[in-house]
Amino acid sequence: MEIRLQNLTKKFPNRNKKISNDVIAVDHVTFTIPDGKLIGLLGPSGCGKSTTLNMICGLETPTDGTIFFGEQDVTNLAPEHRGVGMVFQNYALYPHLTVRKNILFPLENLKGKNKLSKDEMMRRVNQAAALVQLEELMDRKPAELSGGQQQRVAIARALVKMPHVLLLDEPLSNLDARLRLQTREEIKKIQRSTNITTVFVTHDQEEAMSISDFIVVMKSGVVQQIGKPQEVYDDPANLFVAKFLGTPPINVFSGKIENGMLVIDGASVLPLEAVLKPLNQPDTSKGIDKSKAEQRVVIAIRPEGFVPCNDGPLCCDLQGVEVMGRDISIVAQHAACEAVLRAIITADTKVDSANDTIRFALKPEKVFLFDYETGERIRGLV
């Protein structure tokens, strides 16, 4: 089922008397989730992901805006009438019930013409359990299961009602790194096989990138960018998105534009035309004025955008070389760079770690320009 959010806003009343403003947890969020897709809702802690999810689920009523499931406006519909399944961050499995009874619980609530026979219920429970491979654990209590198994029970409980929409709130945050990898693959597999429209909340960008068909990046309740994971990575809309996606994180330099060249700390690193494409219609808000003599900008370079090169323009203090098998990671420092600089290059490139400095040439497609004040992406020339 397609989900459409329009101008969705949630304000929480502020209890702190010193600050009179309400907390705006979600701020005019508008996007569409195509039918049968898995989208990742991504953002730092407190950015309003859970609140958005709760509004889609019906546990919170929006202050403003509308939610559509297909053609139906569900904004004021109670959660049980929306046909959603939800997996909570801590799973919320009923500790006193066995796995079987936990999965059965939603079915026992059905009333009237939806009421199922005992056999039908058992069939559905077994089917849901088989989907997440829980058959052997049906008579255990949640406390007797591992984190990953509990998580599968939670998914089975959400799926047993055959919902149109599956909502997952940071379902992997309680698992260890290896189990997290394994379980996210399983979620993807289950989503593919059931073809349920799924919203997956996470603050882990790698997790979101790896399993989502689309990602929605949020910050302070505002949607920053929506797109396929690779597109968002390759073409971030602003500095926040660029910094948020990618490990190791993007390297941020304060730089200047001088005479049509990008300048970092006095060194001209790239011609402006290599990074920006000319804009057809004059759009001063997104483009940059070439005629202006000098302008401060933020230059962000992905770790894989560096090419070690003896006559490269960017000179950094070499701090170390970390070999990671397939790749090597160069750790360096540069006066104009906010943090330690990290470059990823293939292992066949030889780097002499005894040197004090290292010079890099840059791959233009891995270099992004942002407005110095607003952090907005500068995409083209005017």
Place this chain on the structure above:
Amino acid sequence: MNRHQTKAWLYLLPSILFLGLFMVYPLFDVLVYSMEEGYNFASQTYFGVGLYNYSYVLHDPYFLQALKNTFILVIITVPISTGLALLISLGLSSIKFLKDLYQTIYFLPYVTNTLAVGLVFMILFQKTEYTDGLVNLVLSWFGSSPVDFINGPYWAKMFVLCFYTIWVVMPFKILILTGALASVNPDYYKAAKVDGTSAFRTFVRITLPMISPMMFYLIITGFIGAFKAYSDAVALFGTDLNAAGMNTIVGYIYDMLYGNSGGFPSYASAAAILLFAIILTITCMNMMVGKKHIHY
């Protein structure tokens, strides 16, 4: 015994000594007293050993009256006070406005002196030459003739005693239960809501099991407390409880020791052992039922 165990016993020694001296030894002593027939307090002598004291107590009409009173008190007050406390705590935990105020009001009886509350109850219920009391005033509005709750018929006195006991024990139960309810993770309720669980089913299938350890604790301590009731009856009906026909088992024991008819430690000990046996049996039964229904 290996070194490890020796150490463990060594650590336990202070509390074992303490418990032994002040709990086990007196209990044992009471048992001995209860077996000594014809014990003379002054000369500290006795005729023989046997079960005569028990037989005397069990045939004493005052004891039988006390036994009956105590059982009625237990059977009425424990379920009602626990149930009411649960209802009130559910109400308290679902409101936001003025919650603290209500919580304080409900807790007030707990910090008020038993005898002071007893006095208030006397004023409310007692019929004197000058006034019929507040409760009778209210009753008269409904066309009922005045009843003397303090010196009148048995059922009226029992009603006041039960009312009073419930009133006194409820605050503590409310306190415990509001705490237990607040500690239930709200995510369970959210999950139940998403699944369309009705309010009643949520209560029976989720809330009750979650707070069952606390409920169990309250029921057990409630039983024990009600079996040991005494001061409540004194506060309402004065010290001569036998005359009022409102004595309790503990009251009977006290009277046998120090009351007007007192000076019979052997009878008192036998009654005390009987009370001990009753409480032990009831608690064991509770535990057995509890095993099936408590979810820790």
